[in-house]
Amino acid sequence: MRPFSHANAQTVHEASVQLSSGNAKAIAGGTDLLGTLKDNLLPIYPDKVVNLKAIKNLDYVKQEQSLLRIGSLTKLSAISEHPVIKEKYSALSQAAGSVATPHIRNMATIGGNLAQLPRCWYFRKADNRFNCIRKGGEECFAILGDNRYHSIFGGSRCADTPCMSQCPAGTNIPAYLEEIRKDNWDKAAEIFLSAHPFPMITGRVCAHFCQSACNRHQTDEGVLTGGVERALGDYILENSDKFYKKPTKETNKSVAVVGSGPAGLTAAYFLRRAGNKVTVYERMDCAGGMLRYAIPAYRLPKDIVEKIISILENMGIEFVLGHDFANGITPEKLEKEYDGVCYATGAWKRPIVGISGEELTVFGLDFLVEVRKWMDGKVGEEVLVVGGGNVAMDVAVTAKRLGARKVTLACVEPRERMPASSEEIARAEAEGIVIMPSWGPSKVIENNGVLNGMELKRCVSVVGDDGTFNPQYDENEQLVVSAQNILLAIGQRVDLSFLGDKYHLQLNERGLIDVDADSQRTSRPGVFAAGDATTGPATVVSAVSNGKKAADGLCLHLGISTQQDNPGGCASVTVDANGITCTTSLKLRELDINKRTLETEDSQTPGVQEAEKEAKRCLNCGCYAVSPSDIAPALIALNAQIVTHERTINAEDFFNAGVMTSTTLGFDEIITEIIIPALPDGAKSVFKKMALRKSIDFPIINFAIVTGSEPRISLGAVAPHPLRAMEAEQVLRGKTLDEKLAGQVGEAAVRDATPFESTKYKVQILKTLIKRALLELA
Amino acid sequence: MYTQESTRAAARGLIDAIPDVVEEFRCPICKKASASYDSLRRHYDECHQEDIPPMMVALTLNGRHTELLVPQHWSLQRALQFKLGLTGAKHMCDKGVCGSCTVIIDGSPALSCTTLVVECHGKDILTVEGIAADATWKPLVDAYCRWDAMQCGYCTPGFLVTAKALLDRNPNPTIEECNEALAGNICICGTYPRHATAIVEAALKIAEDSQAKGGAA
Numbered sequence: 004m005r006p007f008s009h010a011n012a013q014t015v016h017e018a019s020v021q022l023s024s025g026n027a028k029a030i031a032g033g034t035d036l037l038g039t040l041k042d043n044l045l046p047i048y049p050d051k052v053v054n055l056k057a058i059k060n061l062d063y064v065k066q067e068q069s070l071l072r073i074g075s076l077t078k079l080s081a082i083s084e085h086p087v088i089k090e091k092y093s094a095l096s097q098a099a100g101s102v103a104t105p106h107i108r109n110m111a112t113i114g115g116n117l118a119q120l121p122r123c124w125y126f127r128k129a130d131n132r133f134n135c136i137r138k139g140g141e142e143c144f145a146i147l148g149d150n151r152y153h154s155i156f157g158g159s160r161c162a163d164t165p166c167m168s169q170c171p172a173g174t175n176i177p178a179y180l181e182e183i184r185k186d187n188w189d190k191a192a193e194i195f196l197s198a199h200p201f202p203m204i205t206g207r208v209c210a211h212f213c214q215s216a217c218n219r220h221q222t223d224e225g226v227l228t229g230g231v232e233r234a235l236g237d238y239i240l241e242n243s244d245k246f247y248k249k250p251t252k253e254t255n256k257s258v259a260v261v262g263s264g265p266a267g268l269t270a271a272y273f274l275r276r277a278g279n280k281v282t283v284y285e286r287m288d289c290a291g292g293m294l295r296y297a298i299p300a301y302r303l304p305k306d307i308v309e310k311i312i313s314i315l316e317n318m319g320i321e322f323v324l325g326h327d328f329a330n331g332i333t334p335e336k337l338e339k340e341y342d343g344v345c346y347a348t349g350a351w352k353r354p355i356v357g358i359s360g361e362e363l364t365v366f367g368l369d370f371l372v373e374v375r376k377w378m379d380g381k382v383g384e385e386v387l388v389v390g391g392g393n394v395a396m397d398v399a400v401t402a403k404r405l406g407a408r409k410v411t412l413a414c415v416e417p418r419e420r421m422p423a424s425s426e427e428i429a430r431a432e433a434e435g436i437v438i439m440p441s442w443g444p445s446k447v448i449e450n451n452g453v454l455n456g457m458e459l460k461r462c463v464s465v466v467g468d469d470g471t472f473n474p475q476y477d478e479n480e481q482l483v484v485s486a487q488n489i490l491l492a493i494g495q496r497v498d499l500s501f502l503g504d505k506y507h508l509q510l511n512e513r514g515l516i517d518v519d520a521d522s523q524r525t526s527r528p529g530v531f532a533a534g535d536a537t538t539g540p541a542t543v544v545s546a547v548s549n550g551k552k553a554a555d556g557l558c559l560h561l562g563i564s565t566q567q568d569n570p571g572g573c574a575s576v577t578v579d580a581n582g583i584t585c586t587t588s589l590k591l592r593e594l595d596i597n598k599r600t601l602e603t604e605d606s607q608t609p610g611v612q613e614a615e616k617e618a619k620r621c622l623n624c625g626c627y628a629v630s631p632s633d634i635a636p637a638l639i640a641l642n643a644q645i646v647t648h649e650r651t652i653n654a655e656d657f658f659n660a661g662v663m664t665s666t667t668l669g670f671d672e673i674i675t676e677i678i679i680p681a682l683p684d685g686a687k688s689v690f691k692k693m694a695l696r697k698s699i700d701f702p703i704i705n706f707a708i709v710t711g712s713e714p715r716i717s718l719g720a721v722a723p724h725p726l727r728a729m730e731a732e733q734v735l736r737g738k739t740l741d742e743k744l745a746g747q748v749g750e751a752a753v754r755d756a757t758p759f760e761s762t763k764y765k766v767q768i769l770k771t772l773i774k775r776a777l778l779e780l781a
Numbered sequence: 782m783y784t785q786e787s788t789r790a791a792a793r794g795l796i797d798a799i800p801d802v803v804e805e806f807r808c809p810i811c812k813k814a815s816a817s818y819d820s821l822r823r824h825y826d827e828c829h830q831e832d833i834p835p836m837m838v839a840l841t842l843n844g845r846h847t848e849l850l851v852p853q854h855w856s857l858q859r860a861l862q863f864k865l866g867l868t869g870a871k872h873m874c875d876k877g878v879c880g881s882c883t884v885i886i887d888g889s890p891a892l893s894c895t896t897l898v899v900e901c902h903g904k905d906i907l908t909v910e911g912i913a914a915d916a917t918w919k920p921l922v923d924a925y926c927r928w929d930a931m932q933c934g935y936c937t938p939g940f941l942v943t944a945k946a947l948l949d950r951n952p953n954p955t956i957e958e959c960n961e962a963l964a965g966n967i968c969i970c971g972t973y974p975r976h977a978t979a980i981v982e983a984a985l986k987i988a989e990d991s992q993a994k995g996g997a998a
Contacts, residue, residue, distance in 0.1 A: 008833045009853040009899050030897075037856070037895050038876050052854075054900060080889070104965025106880055106943070109889045110896070698964035699878060 011057040023671035027051040032111035035119040042129040069681040075114030075674040094688035094707040098637035101692045114674040123628030155758040157577040158625035159660035159723035166213035172548040183618040200272040206233025224588035234614035250278040259341040264292020266534025267347035269550030282321045328501040350535035352498035360447025367398040367492030383487025390492030396427040413442040415462040456485040522556030582619020589617040635725045639717035640707035646676040660723035686711025728752040749773040792913035843911035858893035869909035869938040880966035883939040890946040909938035920986035930975035
């Protein structure tokens with residue numbers, strides 16, 4: 004073991020103080036802790052070990068009136084051999100006597116047994132080889148690994164999954180995937196729409212941070228969440244009446260949303276869902292913002308955007324189109340006439356590069372907006388696009404499909420740092436667009452106002468030491484690209500001049516609307532902002548995310564409670580044992596390169612079967628290790644209370660599969676006593692354990708049963724924490740025990756089991772041993 | 782050549798060599814000698830603030846009172862082997878599974894690899910050497926030899942200590958009770974069928990011996 008310092012705590016209070024100061028671990032019998040230290044399997048090695056054994060008066064077994072009280076430092080051998088426990092609480096004596104070996108039972112304490120860490124072999128591999136979810140990592144290696152000793156009743160969601168944490172909208176991805184694989188599409192829709200109103204859009208255009216974060220990548224191919232999302236989105240669109248309903252109650256508050264891009268539409272949706280009267284003001288003739296005007300139809304069909312607008316209108320949202328602030332509406336007026344305002348005006352302004360001849364180039368965004376006009380033959384033989392993001396990719400592909408013979412794309416970033424998503428880069432290259440990374444614009448080459456091309460210079464670094472965008476060039480390395488059109492897609496600026504000089508709205512140092520990160524509140528009361536206007540050009544999903552935050556913030560400001568219900572926020576998680584074995588992910592069906600156009604979608608939405616099959620590949624990341632304690636099910640069946648120096652907890656509520664813990668104890672909380680009530684008259688108790696060897700081994704399954712008028716059955720080693728088999732208890736209650744009933748109890752206990760392929764054997768064993776145990780008691 | 786007598790004498794020698802007190806307080810890091818434990822601690826405070834100083838542990842070992850100067854993270858097994866030359870308690874699995882490191886602490890068999898030596902302060906410890914040196918237990922050793930309850934011999938000390946602890950609390954065990962008591966001792970060579978028989982035979986002989994001495998069994 005690596006060195007640590009050792010301290011004896013004289014009292015429980017002293018021990019608790021030592022544990023809360025710095026990096027310390029408590030030692031009782033040492034049969035769990037020392038093993039973890041020798042194998043160095045904890046993420047952080049403790050500096051100090053605090054010995055609890057010096058604390059007096061915690062080692063006892065007392066009968067006080069009808070209660071049995073056991074001190075937490077009582078050895079398991081003393082408990083298993085105690086005459087009162089053997090006679091009256093047999094399940095506990097049998098459980099204590101089944102633990103490990105006689106030597107260990109002489110050293111181990113009941114408190115330590117309850118608080119022991121998981122025994123999963125991935126958790127226990129030396130040197131923290133597998134930094135799994137229970138240690139604060141992200142992955143459960145047992146799901147696709149060797150899980151023969153693991154849970155048959157699903158896993159425990161101990162922490163947010165990487166897909167959820169990477170989604171800017173925080174969509175509960177594993178929850179809706181779980182519903183889809185059970186064929187509950189409506190429930191999946193409900194879960195999704197509570198976070199994000201437009202899966203049919205992000206299913207098509209999102210950068211899918213969730214997909215890159217998927218834990219399956221470590222093993223084979225990640226789940227194509229975007230494909231499933233798209234199928235769900237189209238289902239929602241087809242049944243929009245069911246999902247986008249008018250609110251049941253009106254709040255009689257009115258809100259103006261300025262801008263109808265994804266941020267504005269999302270804010271409008273959630274504000275309307277809460278019952279407010281919502282009016283959306285839009286500068287252009289059609290609503291949708293970037294969705295309608297900038298993202299090309301081959302990625303996001305315009306009829307989908309139109310359908311969404313009409314859905315929102317049916318919810319009661321009013322759209323005022325073609326309305327510019329020049330035409331009489333002022334920010335002051337909006338503030339006066341509405342109870343709240345939300346600015347979601349986006350980032351549409353062309354940035355100035357500062358190279359000579361710049362006036363001959365075209366702003367990429369204008370190009371996309373006016374693409375129809377460009378179809379009248381304005382695109383030349385050779386087109387150069389400058390920029391490395393998704394907008395640049397859209398511009399380049401659009402130019403190619405308009406008929407340019409050669410499209411070149413140059414950007415200052417090196418290939419691996421290009422902001423565009425890998426899908427969009429792949430799409431561009433598949434269509435023959437030549438990508439030139441690490442080149443920046445030097446000057447436009449023209450002859451009497453006729454554009455001939457651009458001189459590029461080599462970019463040697465993009466980001467300065469302080470992390471800011473500060474491209475450095477090698478002026479000596481240059482080349483010329485010939486082009487009749489140069490389209491600049493190097494970002495967009497936010498234009499807030501429409502607010503006028505007199506309207507004071509605080510901006511941040513980048514000239515964007517300054518907002519509070521949690522509520523999207525601006526410096527003016529009742530005025531909120533969302534989308535690119537607050538972040539600069541970002542993604543559709545981040546616009547959706549802060550659009551929702553702005554709506555929630557506004558509702559809070561208006562005194563309206565937004566029901567933060569979380570349908571699907573369950574702590575217990577399951578997988579499709581068969582479905583997870585599929586190692587290849589869904590691929591979207593795409594048109595051949597030579598069949599692609601500007602008007603039709605390049606890819607198709609997956610069918611229901613395909614989406615369900617892909618959803619079944621989701622590992623539903625959680626911990627699937629089992630609770631290893633033998634004492635735990637006995638205490639739960641005996642309805643014990645566990646006393647700490649801070650509180651008393653029922654044994655049934657005490658166990659919890661959390662990060663670096665198996666209980667609900669605080670990290671400096673110490674068990675002091677276990678209290679067991681007397682069994683009802685005539686009740687008997689039994690504990691059974693099945694392990695590979697009669698001694699030494701941890702349970703494959705174990706359980707405890709207390710009979711009588713209120714039977715209690717608790718199962719261990721089959722789930723991340725011990726379970727009460729409520730249904731089995733009901734089968735047993737009030738009936739005479741015979742062989743048939745004993746069999747039925749066993750079957751009821753395993754009815755909801757969802758084992759992996761390699762843990763199916765546990766189901767049979769548990770069912771049969773329960774039957775046998777009951778017949779022994781009869 | 783090894784005989785029981787020579788082995789008993791060697792065990793006695795090891796036990797007699799257990800020091801009463803710590804003679805030398807030498808810093809394990811820089812090898813500087815200090816006159817006492819307190820001055821060694823002051824030396825650590827001055828020169829090795831980042832390191833964890835060793836501790837003094839006083840205990841009774843095989844009947845001898847002794848004091849040890851040990852690192853705070855050492856197991857009892859490691860201290861027995863490296864501070865006292867008592868190699869009977871084996872380093873085998875070192876994780877509390879095999880029982881080869883069994884010793885008796887305050888009368889009950891425990892695993893010295895999973896016991897911190899600093900937590901043995903004030904305790905009464907018996908190792909296999911203590912059993913070897915004590916002629917009272919000759920029948921147990923005889924029975925093990927007669928029944929050939931060993932092959933490579935590595936696990937045998939662990940079995941013997943567990944057996945002695947069993948006989949202390951149950952002088953007349955059944956075969957089943959023997960096997961249950963030995964459930965924490967692993968033998969890779971597979972001598973399991975031999976031990977219970979050897980112990981029951983030893984129990985009978987020990988009872989006979991103590992009756993012969995005129996005391997009650």
